[in-house]
Amino acid sequence: MTDEAPIVETHELSRRFGSLVAVRDVSVSVRRGEIFGVLGPNGAGKSTTIRMLCGILDPSGGRGTVVGYDIARDPERIKQRIGYMTQRFSLYEDLTVLENLRFYAAIYGVSRRRRRARIDEVIEAAGLGDRRRQLAGTLSGGWKQRVALASATIHEPPLLFLDEPTAGVDPVSRREFWDHIHNVTASGTTVMLTTHYMDEAERCHRLAFIFRGSVLDIGTPDEIVARRRLRAAELEVSRAGDAADALRDEPAVDQVAHYGRMLRLAVRDLADPREVVDRVLAPLDIEVVSYREARVTVEDAFVSMVRQDAAA
Amino acid sequence: MRLFAIAWKELLQLRRDRLTMGMMVALPLVQLMLFGYAINTEVRHIPMVVYDQDHTAESRDLVRSMVATTYYDVVGHVRDYQAIRRALRTSEARVALVIPATYSRNLKRGATARVQLIVDGSDPQTVASATNTAASLVSARSAALLVRRLAATGGRSNPPTELIADTWYNQDLRTAVYIVPGLVGVILTMTMVMLTAMAIARERERGTLEQLIVSPIHNIELVLGKILPYILIGYIQMALILFVGHWLFDVPLVGSIGLLFALASVFIAANLALGLFFSTLAKTQQQAMQMSFFFLLPNILLSGFMFPFEAMPRPAQWLAQALPLTHFLRIVRGIVLKGSSFADVHSEFLWLCGLFGVLVLVGSLRFTKKLP
Numbered sequence: 047m048t049d050e051a052p053i054v055e056t057h058e059l060s061r062r063f064g065s066l067v068a069v070r071d072v073s074v075s076v077r078r079g080e081i082f083g084v085l086g087p088n089g090a091g092k093s094t095t096i097r098m099l100c101g102i103l104d105p106s107g108g109r110g111t112v113v114g115y116d117i118a119r120d121p122e123r124i125k126q127r128i129g130y131m132t133q134r135f136s137l138y139e140d141l142t143v144l145e146n147l148r149f150y151a152a153i154y155g156v157s158r159r160r161r162r163a164r165i166d167e168v169i170e171a172a173g174l175g176d177r178r179r180q181l182a183g184t185l186s187g188g189w190k191q192r193v194a195l196a197s198a199t200i201h202e203p204p205l206l207f208l209d210e211p212t213a214g215v216d217p218v219s220r221r222e223f224w225d226h227i228h229n230v231t232a233s234g235t236t237v238m239l240t241t242h243y244m245d246e247a248e249r250c251h252r253l254a255f256i257f258r259g260s261v262l263d264i265g266t267p268d269e270i271v272a273r274r275r276l277r278a279a280e281l282e283v284s285r286a287g288d289a290a291d292a293l294r295d296e297p298a299v300d301q302v303a304h305y306g307r308m309l310r311l312a313v314r315d316l317a318d319p320r321e322v323v324d325r326v327l328a329p330l331d332i333e334v335v336s337y338r339e340a341r342v343t344v345e346d347a348f349v350s351m352v353r354q355d356a357a358a
Numbered sequence: 359m360r361l362f363a364i365a366w367k368e369l370l371q372l373r374r375d376r377l378t379m380g381m382m383v384a385l386p387l388v389q390l391m392l393f394g395y396a397i398n399t400e401v402r403h404i405p406m407v408v409y410d411q412d413h414t415a416e417s418r419d420l421v422r423s424m425v426a427t428t429y430y431d432v433v434g435h436v437r438d439y440q441a442i443r444r445a446l447r448t449s450e451a452r453v454a455l456v457i458p459a460t461y462s463r464n465l466k467r468g469a470t471a472r473v474q475l476i477v478d479g480s481d482p483q484t485v486a487s488a489t490n491t492a493a494s495l496v497s498a499r500s501a502a503l504l505v506r507r508l509a510a511t512g513g514r515s516n517p518p519t520e521l522i523a524d525t526w527y528n529q530d531l532r533t534a535v536y537i538v539p540g541l542v543g544v545i546l547t548m549t550m551v552m553l554t555a556m557a558i559a560r561e562r563e564r565g566t567l568e569q570l571i572v573s574p575i576h577n578i579e580l581v582l583g584k585i586l587p588y589i590l591i592g593y594i595q596m597a598l599i600l601f602v603g604h605w606l607f608d609v610p611l612v613g614s615i616g617l618l619f620a621l622a623s624v625f626i627a628a629n630l631a632l633g634l635f636f637s638t639l640a641k642t643q644q645q646a647m648q649m650s651f652f653f654l655l656p657n658i659l660l661s662g663f664m665f666p667f668e669a670m671p672r673p674a675q676w677l678a679q680a681l682p683l684t685h686f687l688r689i690v691r692g693i694v695l696k697g698s699s700f701a702d703v704h705s706e707f708l709w710l711c712g713l714f715g716v717l718v719l720v721g722s723l724r725f726t727k728k729l730p
Contacts, residue, residue: 097729100572101572102568102571102572102727102728102729103728103729104728121727122574122727125572125573125574126574128572130569130572132565132568132569134564134565136564136565136566136568136569137566138367138371138566139564140370140371140374140375141367141370141371145367145370149363149366149367150573152360152362152363153360153363153364153570153573153574153575154573154574155360155574197569
């Protein structure tokens, strides 16, 4: 396997639960060293995809390789070379931080000689020093997440799967967590994670948008946003409710959302938002108090894509 | 060794789970007290009313000798059948003795002197105890009378036949002696199945099982690591019941305790394997617990713990053969009460090994490192 070969590659991977298709023909490829985000709403099939890649859920169709091994034929070899962390931070709550780390170190076969040093390393990196003898169940969400991440990386895996790693964690902890993730990848580790937070999606190197089990788009955040050909604006108007209704009826408008007193607007086909606003609101005698063009976000792109897919 | 990592983790968790640990010790002790003190299949002190129409020294002597057996307590004297009916219906008495007015006259004349024993059949155990005792008492008295009469007419002076019943092992026929060794098996069945089923269901419930199956740990390491610590607990329970039973209820420990503990390992392991199987069916700890209790009932009823195996119909006996407890009961009673050697119980041990093999196979086939 050369460094150019993708570390994760799937071809039309599918999974059905009875009559429900949870994942439909997902084809993605993840490059070494990148942070690859799988973005989608709850129930879109993100966790199911990750579980198939980890070798704990059999695919119903398609194929995939992870760290060079086939997910259907060699799941145990894959398991040796990956770290996995779920949104539930599967720690033993009645064990201390140190006991949890020691346990996972032993389970992953970290050699006895290396174990002590490695545990000190992850404790240091996660800033867990003072809490090493605390029961995991008594930690707050953010600290549990740190211990879970430390456990998942105890055997220094080249590939890390994180399934909704920041669910139920406060914003400050989330930011620290992301700094930590970027540190991890700086040392060569690849990270594949799922999230439904749009701000987190923008911090990934590349993204796959997944909705109702299918991939809608793959690319860097900039590429994905550019492909939607949207322009956005934020404006303050005299009658926000009437203005929003009128703008939504205009074919050139992709989406309108309330942001406090402001309206956020995205228009299609790189049309000029100012021109659209004036055209729609002037006949209704709605006064535009302030106007400024805004950056199109991943969230705008995602909402646009999901609406279009749902309408089709 | 990853196996020991699992086992060590399990012990750490057990140590912090005071409730479960307490249960593991309290359960055998409470059951021991209940079965040892409260349960007695031999019914004594049966309440009896007497309807004595004779009112003679002979009739009073009969009542006295019945009371002397300790099986009957006279709770009242009545004057008609109506009163007997009332006494039985209100459960004031379970037995009524009716001595006709002709009793002593017939005795003196050499005719058959009949007495009537009316028993409340709603409880068969009491009926058996009451009628058997009365029957043997009356026939013993008859035999003695007959001998006296024969002697008076110059005939042979010995009864024609005599049964000398000789009980080996548990001479006093104490129920506790029979029950306590059996209790070892029942408690082990209950706790071992439940502990493993719940230990795995708990990991499933809390999501840690997913974390384990995504690791490179081997299936067998995971299963054995889970089971190992509970074998230790099984041994502690077993020792607790046997030694406290010996101390409190004088249950003898005749045979080799070492042999018993060695053979018990297969029995414990069979139950743990069954618990593993249950855990693959249960999604929650509660379901695992319900299944364990559901399994316990046929064990108590069919294994020979409370009711004799020989008294059951054939199909029930076949079913009972498939329960590990049935075979372990024979082993533990044999060794503890009769001093059986390995050769004496080897066929039961082979049964246990066979059942263990089947259970482990079924359990590990179902327990895979995959999500459903």
